[in-house]
Amino acid sequence: MILESKAPGGDIQTAWQRHKFDIKIVNPANKRKYTVIVVGTGLAGAAAAATLGELGYNVLNFCFQDSARRAHSIAAQGGINAAKNYQGDGDSVYRLFYDTVKGGDFRAREENVYRLAEVSGNIIDQAVAQGVPFAREYGGLLSNRSFGGSLVSRTFYAQGQTGQQLLIGAYQALSRQVKDGKVKLFARTEMLDLVIEDGHARGIITRNLVTGKIERHVADAVVLGTGGYGNAFFLSTNAMGSNVTAAWRAAKRGALFANPCFTQIHPTCIPVSGGYQSKLTLMSESLRNDGRVWAPKNPADAWDMAKGKLGKDPRQIPEADRDYFLERRYPTFGNLVPRDVASRAAKKACDDGQGVAYEGRGVYLDFAESIGRLGQKAVAERYGNLFEMYERITGDNPFETPMRIYPAVHYTMGGLWVDYNLQSNVPGLFVIGEANFSDHGANRLGASALMQGLSDGYFVLPYTIGHYLAQVGPRPKSTDWGSFKQVEGEVNEKTKKLLSIKGKRSVDSFHRELGLLMWEHCGMARNEQGLTTLLQEIPRIREEFWKDVSVPGSEGEVNQVLERAGRVADFLEFTEMMVLDARERRESCGGHFREEFQTEEGEAKRDDENFQYVAAWEFKGVGVAPELHKEPLNFRYVKPSQRSYK
Amino acid sequence: MNLTLHVWRQNGPSDKGRFETYQANGISEHMSFLEMLDFVNEKLESEGKAPIVFEHDCREGICGSCGFMIDGKAHGGQHRTTVCQLHMRSFKDGDVLTLEPWRAAAFPVLRDLMVDRSAFDRIVQAGGYVSVRSGSPQDANAILVGKEEVDRAFDAAACIGCGACVASCPNASAMLFTGAKISHLGLLPQGQPERYRRVQAMTQTMDEAGFGYCSNHGECSAFCPKDISLDVIAMTNRDLMAAQVKGRSEG
Numbered sequence: 001m002i003l004e005s006k007a008p009g010g011d012i013q014t015a016w017q018r019h020k021f022d023i024k025i026v027n028p029a030n031k032r033k034y035t036v037i038v039v040g041t042g043l044a045g046a047a048a049a050a051t052l053g054e055l056g057y058n059v060l061n062f063c064f065q066d067s068a069r070r071a072h073s074i075a076a077q078g079g080i081n082a083a084k085n086y087q088g089d090g091d092s093v094y095r096l097f098y099d100t101v102k103g104g105d106f107r108a109r110e111e112n113v114y115r116l117a118e119v120s121g122n123i124i125d126q127a128v129a130q131g132v133p134f135a136r137e138y139g140g141l142l143s144n145r146s147f148g149g150s151l152v153s154r155t156f157y158a159q160g161q162t163g164q165q166l167l168i169g170a171y172q173a174l175s176r177q178v179k180d181g182k183v184k185l186f187a188r189t190e191m192l193d194l195v196i197e198d199g200h201a202r203g204i205i206t207r208n209l210v211t212g213k214i215e216r217h218v219a220d221a222v223v224l225g226t227g228g229y230g231n232a233f234f235l236s237t238n239a240m241g242s243n244v245t246a247a248w249r250a251a252k253r254g255a256l257f258a259n260p261c262f263t264q265i266h267p268t269c270i271p272v273s274g275g276y277q278s279k280l281t282l283m284s285e286s287l288r289n290d291g292r293v294w295a296p297k298n299p300a301d302a303w304d305m306a307k308g309k310l311g312k313d314p315r316q317i318p319e320a321d322r323d324y325f326l327e328r329r330y331p332t333f334g335n336l337v338p339r340d341v342a343s344r345a346a347k348k349a350c351d352d353g354q355g356v357a358y359e360g361r362g363v364y365l366d367f368a369e370s371i372g373r374l375g376q377k378a379v380a381e382r383y384g385n386l387f388e389m390y391e392r393i394t395g396d397n398p399f400e401t402p403m404r405i406y407p408a409v410h411y412t413m414g415g416l417w418v419d420y421n422l423q424s425n426v427p428g429l430f431v432i433g434e435a436n437f438s439d440h441g442a443n444r445l446g447a448s449a450l451m452q453g454l455s456d457g458y459f460v461l462p463y464t465i466g467h468y469l470a471q472v473g474p475r476p477k478s479t480d481w482g483s484f485k486q487v488e489g490e491v492n493e494k495t496k497k498l499l500s501i502k503g504k505r506s507v508d509s510f511h512r513e514l515g516l517l518m519w520e521h522c523g524m525a526r527n528e529q530g531l532t533t534l535l536q537e538i539p540r541i542r543e544e545f546w547k548d549v550s551v552p553g554s555e556g557e558v559n560q561v562l563e564r565a566g567r568v569a570d571f572l573e574f575t576e577m578m579v580l581d582a583r584e585r586r587e588s589c590g591g592h593f594r595e596e597f598q599t600e601e602g603e604a605k606r607d608d609e610n611f612q613y614v615a616a617w618e619f620k621g622v623g624v625a626p627e628l629h630k631e632p633l634n635f636r637y638v639k640p641s642q643r644s645y646k
Numbered sequence: 647m648n649l650t651l652h653v654w655r656q657n658g659p660s661d662k663g664r665f666e667t668y669q670a671n672g673i674s675e676h677m678s679f680l681e682m683l684d685f686v687n688e689k690l691e692s693e694g695k696a697p698i699v700f701e702h703d704c705r706e707g708i709c710g711s712c713g714f715m716i717d718g719k720a721h722g723g724q725h726r727t728t729v730c731q732l733h734m735r736s737f738k739d740g741d742v743l744t745l746e747p748w749r750a751a752a753f754p755v756l757r758d759l760m761v762d763r764s765a766f767d768r769i770v771q772a773g774g775y776v777s778v779r780s781g782s783p784q785d786a787n788a789i790l791v792g793k794e795e796v797d798r799a800f801d802a803a804a805c806i807g808c809g810a811c812v813a814s815c816p817n818a819s820a821m822l823f824t825g826a827k828i829s830h831l832g833l834l835p836q837g838q839p840e841r842y843r844r845v846q847a848m849t850q851t852m853d854e855a856g857f858g859y860c861s862n863h864g865e866c867s868a869f870c871p872k873d874i875s876l877d878v879i880a881m882t883n884r885d886l887m888a889a890q891v892k893g894r895s896e897g
């Protein structure tokens with residue numbers, strides 16, 4: 001299979017403008033003849049559904065939560081990037097493009113990234129026009145902060161609730177289309193499969209999560225904005241319901257899954273406190289602007305600290321006995337190195353016995369110096385709600401004692417393969433937001449996911465999908481096609497099977513077992529042996545799951561265990577592809593760190609000669625090795641170099 | 647620690663429901679309240695019994711999915727805290743707790759602690775937005791908004807739509823929720839053109855959805871996990887009056 005990116009050649013700075021001119025436009029009077037299914041109401045899905053509705057298409061929009069406003073995007077804290085150069089500090093579209101390609105360790109498609117940087121400013125304009133209350137200066141202008149991986153201040157924010165405010169903006173735009181009758185919303189509705197008719201994506205099968213009813217929906221195109229798969233690791237900063245189901249079912253129907261092993265570990269999360277833990281909480285990266293990361297130099301001190309309040313007070317450790325390891329190892333970027341670098345440095349400190357939390361897995365993030373320099377009031381103004389959140393969870397007050405943090409799974413750069421038009425290899429199937437693989441390469445820079453979701457949803461997909469629709473023209477639509485009947489049958493069979501096992505183990509116990517193994521062998525550091533172990537363990541857990549899982553109740557009612565069981569069953573298949581991808585990629589890049597491939601200083605060592613490609617995997621059956629297709633990457637503008645943040 | 651839970655169990659909207667009692671033994675003080683319920687549920691599940699249904703997603707106090715009454719208090723009553731953020735260190739060994747869903751005519755119970763809050767979505771659909779098209783706005787810094795103004799708008803916009811206000815109000819009124827959106831947009835220059843139509847359309851939909859009237863008890867704000875101020879209700883009432891004077895009904 002040849003993977004065509006369809007990216008326009010020539011001057012990258014005019015590529016998107018030229019492309020928009022060259023692609024077909026649907027005649028406005030014809031738009032109402034088309035129906036588009038959008039699965040997901042996060043930033044990507046809500047923005048796309050609202051914009052498509054406004055353009056005149058009929059939109060069917062789905063989410064599994066009880067309201068579109070609760071999509072996982074709501075939890076994003078720190079901010080959104082845009083190349084506005086409002087601070088006059090030398091930012092530009094080109095610089096944002098450059099930082100993103102470099103930050104992604106040269107594993108993203110340049111043309112996509114350039115377009116993202118190019119439309120980033122429009123996102124801020126759009127959000128402000130909707131009434132999103134971004135932080136402002138006294139003079140009334142918008143305010144900015146800095147984020148990791150960049151030396152300019154280009155991040156827009158609304159306290160520590162930027163995702164919430166942006167999502168509410170998109171939800172409001174969506175609500176307006178619902179009122180106008182252009183968008184029909186289906187909340188509490190889970191997509192369980194994709195329907196392909198005549199080689200084109202034409203519909204989905206859903207389950208109503210209140211009544212249990214299985215339903216068929218037909219359309220002219222299907223858009224997935226279903227988020228990331230970080231919960232493959234069980235513990236992550238993702239919402240509890242985040243899952244891979246929609247993307248994985250599409251993959252099982254022929255869509256290629258790209259770079260599944262590229263996952264992001266966020267350096268500043270609250271450490272695990274016990275075996276019952278259900279999820280991890282992120283502490284925004286923005287904290288690294290004013291907080292200093294350190295660990296005790298002396299493992300004996302660290303051991304005292306790890307015992308928590310009973311041990312020694314970290315404030316008593318003299319300066320000379322502290323290791324500010326980021327400042328020491330990366331003098332130029334210091335505490336503001338990109339996420340993958342910061343996470344690995346924390347892991348290394350803990351591996352070396354300097355860890356200070358439960359099971360020695362934590363380091364300090366200390367605000368004492370900035371409180372001294374700026375005053376408590378100024379620090380509270382910037383981070384008040386984050387400090388409060390930290391205290392609520394841990395019982396410790398960061399104004400008094402340093403925070404304890406540890407890296408956690410946070411984001412997935414991998415996702416369904418898409419071309420420049422955000423279309424997958426299955427005609428009529430489009431993928432947006434975190435669910436696609438497109439813009440972040442092997443590592444995403446902070447505050448760039450919100451940007452990408454909204455860029456895809458407001459400014460890219462609504463135009464590129466028109467190109468497809470105009471080409472195929474209005475077609476008959478029917479849920480009586482044999483394809484619907486067949487897929488629905490398969491969905492029902494799977495549900496029946498889950499309910500009939502009546503085993504002894506809870507769904508969560510399988511999810512936890514899988515997640516812990518994944519974290520150990522396919523998390524922050526990976527090696528051939530660990531990955532090979534996983535390839536033996538995953539099929540074993542999967543087999544046990546299908547023999548011994550307990551799913552009480554029936555399909556025709558609210559059944560949260562059944563919902564979770566379906567998602568975990570998918571993780572049990574999908575993770576195998578992740579691990580294979582990690583094993584196949586015999587280099588280190590961005591968040592993918594293969595211990596066998598590192599520089600003398602312990603940094604990721606890329607192998608551009610052999611691995612400068614997108615790995616797109618084709619599903620061949622459960623337990624059967626998927627087939628690898630490669631999309632070569634060309635860097636015409638940003639020449640690949642060893643990333644350095646020293 | 648060991649706890650006793652009296653939990654409302656109801657199989658569906660038409661079931662009349664009842665309390666059932668569960669023991670939660672060996673609970674760690676570091677657990678969150680929902681992790682404590684996970685623990686109870688995991689045991690029920692492995693015994694093949696139907697676990698307690700409750701809603702949750704982010705578990706960080708921001709999505710607004712979670713929420714039920716603990717001993718008659720929305721989200722358990724801890725200041726500025728959703729039930730997913732509540733930790734077991736706030737409880738002690740031997741506590742006996744009663745867990746009930748939000749009780750309001752406009753929020754029918756779907757199962758156990760899960761209710762239908764879709765009326766909130768309908769209120770926003772009635773006019774809780776600024777009518778702008780995507781793709782053509784002016785430069786963001788062309789709209790100046792003072793810091794104090796935007797901070798006040800933000801405070802109102804911080805509402806997570808959980809429904810605790812309705813559940814805490816003796817009349818099951820939705821004025822705090824509705825007022826928060828009206829104030830968020832009404833305090834910003836972008837929201838001015840539609841300000842008076844918005845307040846009329848949203849409050850009318852609110853009334854039609856079956857929420858009670860507001861008689862200024864203030865329980866809504868006292869139990870709001872985001873501390874939304876009663877000022878938003880005052881602003882709504884003022885705007886509603888102004889709208890009537892102006893006679894600017896939607897027509």
Ligand SMILES: Cc1cc2nc3c(=O)[nH]c(=O)nc-3n(C[C@H](O)[C@H](O)[C@H](O)COP(=O)(O)OP(=O)(O)OC[C@H]3O[C@@H](n4cnc5c(N)ncnc54)[C@H](O)[C@@H]3O)c2cc1C
Pocket residue numbers: 039040041042043044045062063064065070071072073074075076077078079080162163189190191192225226227228237238239242243245246282410411432433434435446447448449450451453
């Ligand atoms: C704690 C946290 C903080 C973050 N902070 C930042 C930040 O400061 N800046 C930044 O840029 N990024 C941040 N991110 C990342 C960013 O929030 C996400 O990548 C982004 O919001 C994803 O948006 P999305 O629209 O692609 O998907 P989501 O918001 O995850 O939405 C997915 C949607 O799909 C629906 N869905 C999924 N599966 C199905 C199915 N099978 N059937 C029906 N519906 C389905 C869901 O209901 C939901 O509506 C953060 C992430 C986390 C976890």
Ligand code: FES
Pocket residue numbers: 701702703704705706707708709710711712713728729730731
């Ligand atoms: S689960 Fe999201 S607010 Fe509680």
